[in-house]
Every structure is written in structure tokens, then in C-alpha cells.
Amino acid sequence: MTSVVDYDPLLLLRQSIASGSAIIPTTSPDTSSSSTSSPETSLSQATHLHFTHPARVVIPIDAPTRFVSNDRPVDLRSIYFAWLNREVAIPEYNASATKLNEELAGTTTVHKFAFVERLDLITWLEGASEESEYIKPLAGDKDGAVHLGGAGGAAAHAQVAKASATAVSAAARAGRGTLDPRLAQIYNGERRMGDRNTVLRGIKPTDFSHVRKLAQPLMARKPSPAGGVPTTSSVPGSISSSTSLALNQKPQRRPDPIILLSPSASSLLRMSNVKSFLEGAHYVPPDHNSAISMLHISRVMKDIDPGRPMRFILVEGSEQFKPEYWNRVVAVFTTGQAWQFKNYKWRDAAELFRHVLGIYLGWRGEQPPDAVRGFGHRVMACSVEKWRDPTAPGADSSRWRDREVVEGIWKAIEGNMRAKGWRKDAAPTKLD
Template structure:
């Protein structure tokens, strides 16, 4: 029998009509998925896609929710999942799943029932199906071993012993730490930064509003304003204040305080390891850059810093950060508000600038960075590269509410 995720993939590739049943229902209220030319699929049916976060076989509802938001930002996807009480699939797994569903990739390593999987997994799936057909209902919770699971293990071992080739393959396999476990580590998580963020973004604004509301007319006006303006949007945070760009303090960084103004304002890149411009940067803590933005139809002043310990004396400085340049070294984020790169670059736009023939470190591929290649010798390309970087940054600022 063809799995539900395979039917969904086939429908997406062939651009067949897909709709929720009952019609007009939201993803959380719908019961079934209707695909043109196919029987109705239950949204609660397991798909074989295993969420590595908690080792759960996800239902069709979570998989279809992921596809619905394949062009949306991570923030919008997380917000909609929370609103509809649907399981969240992390960034790397979601990217691979969407590539598989769209047909860009023929396989998905998180899909237990995808083509090309080991015979061992196929045998386990068949055994589980036979047990359900015979009316054997599993009552064990995740992580508990029951008699039926022990029986499955014996059957799987029997299949392995009967196939010498499969046995030799399994003997050479080794388990590796998954991406999330490697990033999480064993240290306890501290939420001091979250408490500060709540203090400055929620508690203090509420106190100011309470103190300034003197009459019912002003209260009604403020309530109407709050319904239309997000207090956390950049248009509110950066009102009468300049946005901030953080550079990497690393000596290997191509963009530093000595050449950033020339590159971002004039579209000219100067290699500070060759020309003696670094000396002028050594006496500077902050560089001001003025951008004549066509997207926002006005001039915008940006403050560029590299030493956050010296410049970021108030928590509100972090609210004004719109971009971070990095060389891929995690020590750079040690004293940041968000010290984990995969969280930091969901809040601000991240850039990795490198010479186009240099290799990109594999560690940054899961950080959601924009990779900006620079020509080593052809300087006429610098203006195009600079404008491309500005286009990405201004588009990000617009999505965050900047006007």
C-alpha cells in the first residue's frame, strides 16, 4: 500500500488539487486530506517521517503543515504551529522534507519508509502492520519495552541472520550524534537573557502605558493604535534611533571597521591585510554609514561596531541590531544576547563574507546565513556585491516591520 507521504509528494510534483476536509476548515480542525484522484487520507495517519527532536513518527497533519509554509519564514512557521497546536519540525529536517516533497530530492534521510531504506526497517514496518491487523494493540509508551516489541526484535534478528549481506552491512554501521544533540550539549540552559528580554519588551512598556493613561480618551486611542502596530516591530524599536550592524572582531574577517564604510557606502572593497587602512580602524569604536535606500525612499544611518562588550551598555542596544557579520567562529557570540547561532540568526540577518574561491566552513551551513562571495582581484564587481548585500538586508528589515 502506498504511504500517505508518497501520495502527497506525487500530488505536489504533478500539481494535483489538494484540499482539507471538511472544506474551509483550518489545518487544526480538518480531519482528512483530499487529493485529486485518490481516496481521502486521515491527517492523523503516521507518515514514517521521524522527528529527530523526540524520535516521533509524525502524522500527516504535521507534514502537510510543513509544506504549506515551505516558502514562509521560520518565525511565521513557528507562530502558526503554536497557534494550531501542531508539532514543530526543526529547520534542517523541514528543509530536507520540503526538498523531498517538491521533488528536488529523491530521498529523505528522516523518512523511515522512503525508497532505499534498509531491509531491517522494512521488516520492522511489516511486522508492526501484521500485529495491528491481528488486533494486537501496543500499550507501551515511548521508551518502554513491551512483549510485542521484544517479539519484533527477535523477528528482525532472524531476518538479519538469514541474509549474510544485510548482516555484513549492519556490522559496519556506527551510530553518530544527530545535529540537535551536538548543538545542545550537556550544559544546563540559562534563561537570564530571556528574563531580561521580557523585562524590557513586555513589563516596562506596560508600566509606561499604565502611568501615561490619564483619561478614557487616551486609553481608547492607545488601544486602537496597539491593534494595528506591533510593539516589537523595527518601525517602533528604531523610531528616532539608528539600526546597528555588528562585525566580527576576528583578525581573519574580510569586512572590518577599517573597510566597512568604503564597502557599504561606496561599493569598493579594500583588503586591509594588504593596504594600511587597519590603523585608522584601531582608534574607532563605532563607524557611521549612511545608506540612500531606494526601498524606503530615504537616507538611513547605520551604526557599525565590532566590540559589543564596550559599546552595548544598555539592553535596548540589542533591540536595534539588524545584521551580524561572522567568520564562522562561535566564540564571537559568547557575550551576545543570543549566544546560540541557530537562534541568533532567526532574530537578525547573518552574513558570511568570503573570497569566492575559498571553502565555506561546514559548521555554518545550518546557521541560516547569507553567504556573500567577494572577488579577490576583479574590483569592478564590488559595487554589485555591495548592492546585493544591501538588498538582502533591506528586505529583511521590511519583513520585521521597518518602514
């Protein structure tokens, strides 16, 4: 059996997904060719995952990974199970996880991801994101990056290449390898690459503390507080502890803001049509049979961060919310029905819309419901042209107003975000 010490389960899973190669749950730890003919087993019976790319290797299915939830590493079985159920709604995913835990009969349990954790994991595994706040960096990546590009990615690729060569040589010594001899020769001739420290800086650490002394004359003197007593940072030749920390700490990643939609069947905006409306500025009727439980859209908020698009997470329910997620909610779409708020942090509508912007979308020419009008100015009422059959003459001529409505909604969301404390590299820690 090939040693799996040099393999990273998360990186192997991501590369296998990108290449479309087979990932086989199995009860055998054997990596020989005969293992590929064994039937695929269920996740409740499997003890290993058989990867075929970039090298044939078998990883224990209960192996811990670099994905951390609640300060605990998540096992490979839970990661792979979440990937297999990436397209199902959260209630169906939780039901499937409960059923699998019953099949495991208490020997172990499958971790149930919170909706933000699940979205972050799936986005990273698909290759749509190169960073994740829940994934610890590789051992050779000191910058904390979890992507495949750059020096950290080179080290990760070198690690997998080293493991591939180890697998080839071990299989050759065992007399049961199936790789082409020419491919084995290529693996053995690969150049071993070091991490970013050995390539760029060597193994000796460099002390840059003298730079602080050089920077002191250039530090702008801060104004003295009331009373005329200068602060520590305003005295020439000294640097405050906060400045010292700022020189050494890496800025935290800005979290993604969250928009809540109404799950009501009477709502004009649902998960199936909100992306085309808020991103494409074109309204189409919702598909009530859609099983989409979450998605994200991108939008440049010029007054907050004009240099890069901001990613928004859209969901219809708050059942999987952690308490801190409410600090990231920037808008709530509502139809005025009170049952929508029963699982919210603020169940009273007046209290909810004191903290979060409310938005109602209705048909042009029709009055909003009495409940929405009772919310007052804290709920923004918008209206779109009534939907007409696309085959009817001139059906699309009335849809030019959609963009005007969408721009008004985004302007209100951006203004509310700025007022609540959203900045280029920061988000509010508490909604006032």
C-alpha cells in the first residue's frame, strides 16, 4: 500500500474534481489495478476514498482535513458527502446527512455544514474561489493562501508531484504497478521545487526591526487629544502599540454581505429569478419548482469599494444562521407577511427594519399591501411592469423600466451599507 503522508485530502479532491477523474468509495486500502475492479460501496460502508488523479492513491475516509468548523477539522467523508449533495436544498441535505448518520450506527457522524460554510466549501472545490476563511493554509504556505496559483500553489503542486513519484517507486518495488514505464520515468525526472521561503529567501530568517527606526521620522504626527496632552503616538521617536501591531498583522478578509428573500409563493422575487433581476436588470416570473437554496451575485459598490466587485449571498431562510451572520444582512425582501420573520433575530417587523433595509417589490399600478405601508419609510416600495406573454407583440417594450428599478434598489442597499459601517476592507461587527 502506498504511503499517504504526503497527500493533502482537500487538494486531491479539488484536483480530481477539476480533471473529472473518478473518486471511488471503497472498503479496500489497496492501490493496485485489481482495486479498480472492486464495486463501489456506499459512504456508510466505505473506509477509504480511491483517487485516480494526479496519481492512484487511497485515503482513509475518516482522515481529518484542513477545513475547520467550530475549531475542529472536518473529516474527508463529510467533505465528499457535501460535494455530492451540492445541488440540493439545505433541508434535503440535512435529511440526507441524518439518514447517513443512522446508517453509520454511531461509529462516527457526518458533519452538517452551516449554509455559509457549505457555500464557501463548494465554491472552493469548484475552483471558482481561490481563498476560504475556513480552510487552513498548507504547511509550506506562510501567507495563508489556499489557492493553487503563486508560490504557495507551486509548493502544493510540488507536494503532489513528490507523492506521485513516491507512489510510482513504491508500486515498482512491490512489483504490481500499472503506470506506463515512460510515465514513471517522467515522474522520476521531475524537478523537486521548494516552498516560497527556500526559493526566495533561503532558510535563514531576516530581521526587519531596523525598518521601524527608519520609518519613525516619516510617521505623521497625530493631533493631540483634548487637554493638550500628546499621545504616545504623537511623540517623536515613539510608535504606539497599535501601530506596531498594524505593521505585523495581515488585514482580515472582508465577509460577504447577505440578502434575505421572502419564501412566500406570492413574492415576485424568488431564488429562481432574483439573479436575472438584480444582475441582468430583467424581470422574469419565478419558477416555483426550483430547488435552489442559495446563490451569490456580484456588484461593484462604487462608494464602498470601487476597485473590486462585492459578492452578495442570497438565501430565503435564516434557519442555518449563526448569531454573527445577522451583522452581515444588508437587505430583506418582504411581502408584508409576518410569518416570514418568525425565525429571524428580530421577529417584530418594526424592530427588524430599524436594523435592516426592507424592500417590497410589486406590480406597477397596484398599491402595496396594508402591512407593507404600515412599516413606514423603513421599507422601500418598488414596482415593475406586469409580466406579459413574451410571444405577444411588444411584450419586451415595457421591460426597459426594470433597469431603473434595479438601480434604485442597489442605490438604497449601498447607502444603507455605508451608514451601517461597511468599508473597503471592513464590515460592521454589530448592527445598531
